[in-house]
Amino acid sequence: MLSASRYLLGVAEIGVLVSLAWLGASAVRSRLLPAFSGAPAHLATAVLALALLIWVAELLGTVDLFRPVPYLLAMGLVGLATWTLLPRQASGWGVLRPPGGCGGQGPGPASAVSLRPEQRAGPEGHPTPATGPAGRGVDVATLVALAIAAAAMLHFAADVRPKLTTGMTGFDSTWYHGPFAAGFFQTGNTFDLHFIAPQFLAWFYPANSELFHAIGMVAFGRDILSPLLNLGWFIGCLFAVWCIGRPFGVAPVSLALGAIALSIPALADQAGEARNDIVGIFFLLAAAAIAVSAWAARPDGDRGLPTGALIVTGLAAGLAAGTKLNFLLPGAVLVIGLAAIAPQGARWRALTAAAVAALAGGGYWYLRNLLQTGNPLPWVRDLGPISLPAPEQALGGREGHSVLGYLTDGSVWSDWFLPGLHGGLGLLWPLLAGLALAGLLLCLGRGASPLLRVLGVAGLAAALAWLVAPTSASGPPGMPRGFESGLRYLAPALVLGLALLPAAPSLRDRLRRWASLGPHRGWSAPARALTAIGTVLIVLAVGAGYPVQRHYLESRYSDPRFTTPGLDAAFRWARSLSGARIATTSTRQYPLFGTDLSNRVRFVGLERPHGGFAAPTTCRAWRRALNAGDYDYVVASRDRIDSGKPAYPPAAAWAEGPAATVVFRKPPTAAFRLTGPLSPRLCP
Numbered sequence: 001m002l003s004a005s006r007y008l009l010g011v012a013e014i015g016v017l018v019s020l021a022w023l024g025a026s027a028v029r030s031r032l033l034p035a036f037s038g039a040p041a042h043l044a045t046a047v048l049a050l051a052l053l054i055w056v057a058e059l060l061g062t063v064d065l066f067r068p069v070p071y072l073l074a075m076g077l078v079g080l081a082t083w084t085l086l087p088r089q090a091s092g093w094g095v096l097r098p099p100g101g102c103g104g105q106g107p108g109p110a111s112a113v114s115l116r117p118e119q120r121a122g123p124e125g126h127p128t129p130a131t132g133p134a135g136r137g138v139d140v141a142t143l144v145a146l147a148i149a150a151a152a153m154l155h156f157a158a159d160v161r162p163k164l165t166t167g168m169t170g171f172d173s174t175w176y177h178g179p180f181a182a183g184f185f186q187t188g189n190t191f192d193l194h195f196i197a198p199q200f201l202a203w204f205y206p207a208n209s210e211l212f213h214a215i216g217m218v219a220f221g222r223d224i225l226s227p228l229l230n231l232g233w234f235i236g237c238l239f240a241v242w243c244i245g246r247p248f249g250v251a252p253v254s255l256a257l258g259a260i261a262l263s264i265p266a267l268a269d270q271a272g273e274a275r276n277d278i279v280g281i282f283f284l285l286a287a288a289a290i291a292v293s294a295w296a297a298r299p300d301g302d303r304g305l306p307t308g309a310l311i312v313t314g315l316a317a318g319l320a321a322g323t324k325l326n327f328l329l330p331g332a333v334l335v336i337g338l339a340a341i342a343p344q345g346a347r348w349r350a351l352t353a354a355a356v357a358a359l360a361g362g363g364y365w366y367l368r369n370l371l372q373t374g375n376p377l378p379w380v381r382d383l384g385p386i387s388l389p390a391p392e393q394a395l396g397g398r399e400g401h402s403v404l405g406y407l408t409d410g411s412v413w414s415d416w417f418l419p420g421l422h423g424g425l426g427l428l429w430p431l432l433a434g435l436a437l438a439g440l441l442l443c444l445g446r447g448a449s450p451l452l453r454v455l456g457v458a459g460l461a462a463a464l465a466w467l468v469a470p471t472s473a474s475g476p477p478g479m480p481r482g483f484e485s486g487l488r489y490l491a492p493a494l495v496l497g498l499a500l501l502p503a504a505p506s507l508r509d510r511l512r513r514w515a516s517l518g519p520h521r522g523w524s525a526p527a528r529a530l531t532a533i534g535t536v537l538i539v540l541a542v543g544a545g546y547p548v549q550r551h552y553l554e555s556r557y558s559d560p561r562f563t564t565p566g567l568d569a570a571f572r573w574a575r576s577l578s579g580a581r582i583a584t585t586s587t588r589q590y591p592l593f594g595t596d597l598s599n600r601v602r603f604v605g606l607e608r609p610h611g612g613f614a615a616p617t618t619c620r621a622w623r624r625a626l627n628a629g630d631y632d633y634v635v636a637s638r639d640r641i642d643s644g645k646p647a648y649p650p651a652a653a654w655a656e657g658p659a660a661t662v663v664f665r666k667p668p669t670a671a672f673r674l675t676g677p678l679s680p681r682l683c684p
Helices: 004-032 039-062 068-085 140-160 171-187 207-220 226-248 249-262 266-270 279-298 305-321 325-340 347-371 410-425 429-442 450-468 482-488 491-503 503-517 528-557 567-576 620-628 650-654
Strands: 119-121 128-130 582-583 599-603 606-608 611-615 633-637 659-668 667-672
Touching: 004 039, 004 325, 004 528, 004 659, 039 207, 039 226, 039 279, 039 305, 039 347, 119 279, 119 599, 140 226, 171 207, 171 599, 207 226, 207 279, 226 266, 226 279, 226 491, 249 429, 249 491, 249 599, 266 279, 266 410, 266 482, 266 611, 266 633, 279 305, 279 325, 279 450, 279 482, 279 491, 305 347, 305 410, 325 347, 325 450, 347 606, 410 429, 410 482, 410 582, 429 491, 429 503, 450 482, 450 491, 450 650, 482 491, 482 599, 491 620, 567 650, 567 667, 599 611
Parallel strands: 582 599, 582 633
Antiparallel strands: 119 128, 606 611, 633 667, 659 667
16 A cells, blocks of 8 residues: 555646646647637647657657656656747647638638637538527536436446456456556556567557556556546546537537447446557547537638647547557548548648647557567558568467458357347447447438548448457357457447437437527536636545555455456465566466566567567477576466366476475466576476
8 A cells, every 4th residue: 555645746746747748738739729718628638638648658668768757857848848938829820721722711810710609510510600599507408418427427437446446357457458557667668569478469559548557657656546547538538529519519419429328338348447448439539529629610611620620630540549459440531531621732731730640649659560570560461462571470369250251140140249239239239329320321411511521431430440350259260259348349430420420410400409409508617616626626536545545455456356266366466576576377467566566577488570479389498488587486377267178287387396386276377486497408
């Protein structure tokens, strides 16, 4: 547990980091998006602040300096310098103008026009005078939407609560999310490949989400923020779907539908875990919200988005792609689509602005892969007739299959897909999926603005990414056991489709009339009142956080029951170790890092060309690899107990010898304390 002073020091560090990032981001936002105010301005500032936190961490991590003091100093330099040196007046930087004679509208910044509260979006997303009485009261539809959103948030928070006792127990959290974050924290390095169990070449995955967990570890020296982070991302998603509907006067409906989509069972495993699907969804929704807000703020007759909006939208799309691979396709579609709807003669400039920003948001991890292996996507070995550098090894893990490959297989539909859709999307999954698809398709229909068409195509691209993903229906042939879990890859399309549905031209006017909706009926509290409320909430959160973190650190993995009896015993044993070097053959590794995250844990493997990493297949090779790591302990284990297989893996026998003392044995796990190197010549 943390002492009161150490806890408050961590709180102060997080507060300073966030404040500095927000300070710098506010200056950048006011420069790029001077027309923005209210909710869209806060959302855009949040995206820029998150990007600043990531960029500084990546820059320092490339040279092994991602550590508390350098990180604080660098964030201070960036945040204060940006705020001090960057002018915060609109001066045309946010304007995208074609060369003379190509549709320009004359001088003056297009982005200087804002969507005022007494305006609502017209048929093409432009502001038009609002009709009906102005008022400061909150309409019934807004109250209902806020109630639905609050219920969704409380449901998500209820699923977080158990993890504050058990620790993160999800397979992916203990397999690679947690180890990546702990590896960044321990080494201060983000550029080297952090090898884990040789499945799916996971060490090449983009890691924006894991970097945020590492920032929390840097501040507190523990992972006390990790079970809570996804609750923050969930709230951010709710805020983003509100902003998507806001320019069209249908924010409450977008919020309600988005909250329902975010509450599907397939996303339940995000709560209290380090899963990153909810993180990518937030950035995709933020990109859409910033784009529609900027589109609505343009003067009549303008085409395309101003440069500032292209930059921030592209940045959000890139941050999504830098979080998870399945956001690469919708992110690329969004960037290309924004360029396609730019004025003729300015499309290359638009593409450059959006693409460079997207690369800044997520390109770091793909550049790392390129420099480490010669291939930014090492899973792709052939590009037509061109052979690309890639590790010569099987992906491992569950056998890969896509939903597309089973589309015409009736038995798979009846035995797996239909039950999986019911389990992953809920009882009303046909209605949910149908409405989401309708939302995306209606954005392509008659009367839709060019931007809505781009967002509709991006949502369909997110669905296509799920359809063709090799893990969307993983499992033995004809038995896609991973289908239900893989529905989380479909969730981005579902959430975006439902958030856009009320904005469809054929629906939004009817919805506004039916529910008396419109920005003119919104309520705004005085800034001083909001500041006071926010301050009180922060003080309460900090005060409540101290006993919560004590309970969490005392209980974390103290009585694990989420895997095999042997691994549970290993996780319970390792929580009290500190500064130990632990070798393992288990895919699940994170609990072995210990309560203070000081244990150095590594899968016993052999590095291969082009970033490959594989488990040794012989005793001699395994012992050589083990000796090279100079480990204190070795945990030899299977991931599961399979009938018909030996109780322990071969490595348990390979570890036996004069220099290895048994710590415990419990199928399928054997732990040894090493007192010296194991001789390959004495292999059993």
